[in-house]
Amino acid sequence: MKYTNSELPNGESHDAKQRQLDNYRVNNFGTQMTTNQSVKVSGDEQSLKAGVRGPTLLEDFHLREKITHFDHERIPERVVHARGYAAHGEFVLHKCMKKYTSAKFLQGAGTKTPLFTRFSNVAGSKGSSDTARDVRGFAVKFYTEEGNYDLVGNNMPVFFIQDAIKFPDLIHATKPEPHNEIPQASTAHDTFWDFVANNQESAHMIMWLMSDRGIPTNFRKMEGFGVHTFRLVNSEGIAHFVKFHWKPKLGMHSLVWDEAQQISGKDPDFQRRDLWENINAGSFPEYDLGVQLIPEDDQFMFDFDILDATKLWPEEIVSVEIIGTMTLNRNVDNVFAETEQVAFHPGNVVPGIDFTNDPLLQGRLFSYLDTQLLRLGGPNFAEIPINRPVCPFHNNQRDGFSRQRIDVGQVSYHKNSLADNTPSTTPADQGGYEHYQEKVEGHVIRAGSPSFDDHFSQARLFWNSMAPYEKQHIIDAFSFEVGKVQSQSVRQQVVDMFCNVDSGLSAAIATAVGVKRPECTPATSEAASPALSMKNTTFVPETLKVAVLIGDGFDSTAIGNAVRSLRNAGVTVDIISERIGSVKGRGGKTAVANQTFITASPVLYDSLFVGGGTSGNAAEFNSYMRNYIEEAWKHFKPIAFTNDGSRHIPMTSVQEGPGIIVEKKQSDVSQAYINALAKQRFWHRSIYK
Numbered sequence: 001m002k003y004t005n006s007e008l009p010n011g012e013s014h015d016a017k018q019r020q021l022d023n024y025r026v027n028n029f030g031t032q033m034t035t036n037q038s039v040k041v042s043g044d045e046q047s048l049k050a051g052v053r054g055p056t057l058l059e060d061f062h063l064r065e066k067i068t069h070f071d072h073e074r075i076p077e078r079v080v081h082a083r084g085y086a087a088h089g090e091f092v093l094h095k096c097m098k099k100y101t102s103a104k105f106l107q108g109a110g111t112k113t114p115l116f117t118r119f120s121n122v123a124g125s126k127g128s129s130d131t132a133r134d135v136r137g138f139a140v141k142f143y144t145e146e147g148n149y150d151l152v153g154n155n156m157p158v159f160f161i162q163d164a165i166k167f168p169d170l171i172h173a174t175k176p177e178p179h180n181e182i183p184q185a186s187t188a189h190d191t192f193w194d195f196v197a198n199n200q201e202s203a204h205m206i207m208w209l210m211s212d213r214g215i216p217t218n219f220r221k222m223e224g225f226g227v228h229t230f231r232l233v234n235s236e237g238i239a240h241f242v243k244f245h246w247k248p249k250l251g252m253h254s255l256v257w258d259e260a261q262q263i264s265g266k267d268p269d270f271q272r273r274d275l276w277e278n279i280n281a282g283s284f285p286e287y288d289l290g291v292q293l294i295p296e297d298d299q300f301m302f303d304f305d306i307l308d309a310t311k312l313w314p315e316e317i318v319s320v321e322i323i324g325t326m327t328l329n330r331n332v333d334n335v336f337a338e339t340e341q342v343a344f345h346p347g348n349v350v351p352g353i354d355f356t357n358d359p360l361l362q363g364r365l366f367s368y369l370d371t372q373l374l375r376l377g378g379p380n381f382a383e384i385p386i387n388r389p390v391c392p393f394h395n396n397q398r399d400g401f402s403r404q405r406i407d408v409g410q411v412s413y414h415k416n417s418l419a420d421n422t423p424s425t426t427p428a429d430q431g432g433y434e435h436y437q438e439k440v441e442g443h444v445i446r447a448g449s450p451s452f453d454d455h456f457s458q459a460r461l462f463w464n465s466m467a468p469y470e471k472q473h474i475i476d477a478f479s480f481e482v483g484k485v486q487s488q489s490v491r492q493q494v495v496d497m498f499c500n501v502d503s504g505l506s507a508a509i510a511t512a513v514g515v516k517r518p519e520c521t522p523a524t525s526e527a528a529s530p531a532l533s534m535k536n537t538t539f540v541p542e543t544l545k546v547a548v549l550i551g552d553g554f555d556s557t558a559i560g561n562a563v564r565s566l567r568n569a570g571v572t573v574d575i576i577s578e579r580i581g582s583v584k585g586r587g588g589k590t591a592v593a594n595q596t597f598i599t600a601s602p603v604l605y606d607s608l609f610v611g612g613g614t615s616g617n618a619a620e621f622n623s624y625m626r627n628y629i630e631e632a633w634k635h636f637k638p639i640a641f642t643n644d645g646s647r648h649i650p651m652t653s654v655q656e657g658p659g660i661i662v663e664k665k666q667s668d669v670s671q672a673y674i675n676a677l678a679k680q681r682f683w684h685r686s687i688y689k
């Protein structure tokens, strides 16, 4: 039975991809149970036996089929990026890119392209926790009318290594150590830092990973980058080098490390839940797509090599031009069928988009198809619904495990006369993909270019660009990560390495991890790129999550008004009390608590609104209140109190100042609180200004 839900509430039909997926969606609700051979099943709780206490019979085909299918339910998880979460959406082009590329989905402002985006953590296994310090994958599959285009990026614009041949080493060093399989989803261990210190091209990426970018608040508030330099080629064959950027409309925001660690326990699904809930609520995440372009002839004009994936192009030198917007507007129906089976590949390009000689990219072009052959069990994974292009595909490839399509006819070879030499090839000027005709010459050599040798200038550029509190977070992250390393030699090597970035940074790490301060002559460049600091991002209250804390006898007028005005500002509100259900307010009105002090936690909210009231066990109630307030204060969050609620302040470390608001009146919450919410963190509370 087909289940058609590509129709939007307003009766419009969804995009081409959704219409295609409708053919595969099945709704089992209200149906009769059958075997896979469609034989109706009469009993599903007892196996077939010779007598009620007798042996089970092998002829029970329902039992055999049910258990066999179950035994084979798992497929290998991705060797990296195993933990991920995805959603459907669309890309709308704002600016025609004809001048630069012939790609059809980039022609004509207003062009819409359906897409599927999967966010992921890199290091942890599929069941690990969302908020680990890690790089986040940001992979987008555009279902264009010329075939699938995959932009398989990360939330950091650079990478650890310059050549793909080192990738297995990087990942072996990053994953849990092989002898004891510890630690899960963490780089805070000896082999990772040993790799870093002995592969110093990682310096720049490590700065990003140790920064707040390594612990994004959620997928909706992080940037994405194509990382490599790609090529855009127009219909005249003229090429530009290009870097792709995704910029979230809600700005970039991050957790604090202590909070991230607590969330790992309180709600390991924190980031996927956030995406799921916001899309379900109609708060669709949006990201602008930006491009940086460098004409082919200008490639040697920079003090870095544009083919080196450990380098970014500072936005102040090569500006980012916004060309369109991606909106994620639909959750998946089935995580395995879609999120798990989706197969991204940076080699999936359309005419007008091409590769460069970046040696990291070149290796990726091999790896993705190779890994999917294993993970998805053979060469026919392009036929899995989520991977199918929305335009038809025809060639002479045949057979293999789980072939779905039935290619009719006698001919499966090229060239032929029996089928008029079809499927036929298409000349480039009619839409056939033509590789960019780059002139290549050289000696066969296993060596890197000397222009890739500078590993520290941009690491320092990143450091210089940070706000003071961001620098402190980097020092804290290094102190945690390197502090977990058992080998003193490795700790010393790391400290010595980062002296090349900044002597103050390495001295601070040295002190924290108990090794010698290095004697080095660090670089002294003061160059900075303000775009790298998250201080300069967008701050808005929309979609933030506030916990309203109340007990019996709370001021129902004040709370009612507050909840209403917060919702009007686009804020999500949970009401938290000692138990789920009605809480009696003063004057007879009640509120319904949807969370309790123990089901929720302050780390799961952006802010607290502390109402009044109490409970039969006042000491316990006060202690919950104190713990909630203390945690929110410690994590630099804005906190508002009703007049009644403010009685808890003296029991905590909270001090008056920015981000602490006492709502004296019973009217709507003040603009001051909404502004404080938008600001999200009040770093002055840390000792580091």
Ligand code: HDE
Residues within 6 Å of the ligand: 078, 079, 080, 081, 084, 118, 119, 120, 136, 137, 138, 139, 152, 153, 154, 159, 163, 164, 165, 167, 225, 226, 227, 228, 342, 343, 344, 360, 361, 363, 364, 367, 368, 369, 371, 372
């Ligand atoms: Fe990947 N990467 N990668 N990677 N990567 C995979 O492919 C690989 C790299 C990225 O949500 C694998 O289907 C090599 C850079 C994302 O399904 C595998 C190298 C960037 C995803 C693989 C890199 C990425 C992957 C594992 C060094 C940012 C998840 C499963 C040359 C630009 C996609 C799979 C998803 C997944 C190989 C480096 C991004 C093994 C060899 C740089 C977002 O093929």
